[in-house]
Amino acid sequence: MAKAKSRSTSLPEDLDLRVRMIALRENRTPANVLENAVRVFTLIPQDLRNLLIETSADQMKGARKIEELSRRIMFSLARERFEQAAAQLAVSGGKIDHDMLDADEMVVVETYGPAAT
Amino acid sequence: MIVVVPDINVLVSKLYADKAAKSSTISQKVVCHLVSGSINGEPVQIAMSFKMLDTYRDVLLRQEYPEAVVNEQVSALVDIMKFGPAGFDPYLVLGGTPDPALKDLEDGGVLATAYAAHAGLLITDNLKDFAGQDAEIYRTSRVQTPDGKTRELYCVVRARPDGKELVIAHPADFISWTDRNLRISPEAIRQSFAVTRKP
Numbered sequence: 001m002a003k004a005k006s007r008s009t010s011l012p013e014d015l016d017l018r019v020r021m022i023a024l025r026e027n028r029t030p031a032n033v034l035e036n037a038v039r040v041f042t043l044i045p046q047d048l049r050n051l052l053i054e055t056s057a058d059q060m061k062g063a064r065k066i067e068e069l070s071r072r073i074m075f076s077l078a079r080e081r082f083e084q085a086a087a088q089l090a091v092s093g094g095k096i097d098h099d100m101l102d103a104d105e106m107v108v109v110e111t112y113g114p115a116a117t
Numbered sequence: 118m119i120v121v122v123p124d125i126n127v128l129v130s131k132l133y134a135d136k137a138a139k140s141s142t143i144s145q146k147v148v149c150h151l152v153s154g155s156i157n158g159e160p161v162q163i164a165m166s167f168k169m170l171d172t173y174r175d176v177l178l179r180q181e182y183p184e185a186v187v188n189e190q191v192s193a194l195v196d197i198m199k200f201g202p203a204g205f206d207p208y209l210v211l212g213g214t215p216d217p218a219l220k221d222l223e224d225g226g227v228l229a230t231a232y233a234a235h236a237g238l239l240i241t242d243n244l245k246d247f248a249g250q251d252a253e254i255y256r257t258s259r260v261q262t263p264d265g266k267t268r269e270l271y272c273v274v275r276a277r278p279d280g281k282e283l284v285i286a287h288p289a290d291f292i293s294w295t296d297r298n299l300r301i302s303p304e305a306i307r308q309s310f311a312v313t314r315k316p
Contacts, residue, residue, distance in 0.1 A: 071200050078196030079152050085190035090135035094182035097133060102262055103242065104130045104142040108293045109267070110259040113309040 118160040118202055119301065122231040123151060124241035125173050127288055132177065143288045147240060150295060152197055157298055160202040163194075164234035167207050168226055170194065205234060232277050238301055239285045247285045248273050255310035257290050271313055274303045 011019065023030045041049065055069075056062045130144035139145070150156050151163050170191050177187045198205045228247065231239045241247065248254055253274040261267050273285040282303040286294075294301055299309065 071204070075154060075197065075200040078193050078200055079154075081193035082152060082190060082197060085186050085193055086132065086135055088186045089132055089177070089182050089190065090138075092136075092183050092186065094132075094136060094177065095180045096136050097129075097180075100126070100130050101133045101137055101139070102264065104134050104144050105139070106143065106260040106262045106268070106289055108258045108270075108289055109261045111293055111297075112256050112258060112311065113294075113299065 118162060119156065119238060120162045120164050120203065120205070120234055120236040121151060122164050122227065122234060122236045122239045123147065124227055124239065124243060125169060125176065126242045127240055128173055129176055130242070130288075132182075143292055146292050147288045150292075154202065156295055156301075162201040162203040162205055163198050164205045164230065164236050165194070165198065165207060166226070166230040166233075169230060170207060228275075231283055232279075235277070235279060235281065236283060237281075238291075239283060240288050240291050241285060242288060244271065244273060244285065244287055247275070251275065252285075253307075254313050255306055256313040257287075257310050258293060260289050272306060272310070274306060 019030050019033050022028070023033045026033075044052070052066065055065045058065070127144050127147055130142070131148045134142040134145050151161060153161075155161055174187055174191050178184060195207055198207055227239065227241070230236075239247070248271070254271050255274070256269065257272050258270045259267055260270055270287045270290055272287065272290060275283050275285065277283050284301060284303055284306055286301070291301070299305060
């Protein structure tokens, strides 16, 4: 096991409250939450670290912006998983319905609507 | 933002096209648009109920696709919905009570999902079952399959219980409209296409 070093800092009250809330909600110790936060933070490239610090400094909009950023990351990861699973299914031994396959290759030969804008 | 319900047949067709090593088929383009998060710059939110996901899963298992990978794909699809721009949670839409106006119970469930999700668009290859009473029908295009057969397509506009409206379109029309940058809304459909009689 790697040797552990003890570091100390003082947290503002609101930040300390957030740490304790996460610890309580996720059944972890506050120290574990802090250790995880430092571990993730130190792995993030500096540009993104700076952006996150700057964003979080805005009390009003910061949390919402970071939430939106997280959503986009999670969406992107889910999309990647979806595509990976699709690629695996494509090389599996599953069957194909050829009628559906033919119908899927239809082309629009005439449209009754307006021309392209 | 537009909330879109893709019918199961679109997802299944996409899988068959992938499996047959096809590229740029209609269903492949539809799914590509939907999972990209936006359509012509407008954010898109996929909405499906767990009942629909179960049906998708059942179809693939019947066709002998590996269960673990099917489950992984369904789970990823749930996350795509949860982390979409509107954060849609399939647990909140149980499939609803099938619309009695529709003969096919499964299609009734799909329509109930679209209503519950406040969807603006439902994409399906199975238009006929959605063109029941109280539906407006518009003639949209003529398509041709690789074997030379042609088919007339139409789209359906139905009133949702919340007072808004739902457009039900064929995947080929959806792609045609998206490629031509046409806005997909009941108003745009009414302005662009002529009403037709029931199919």
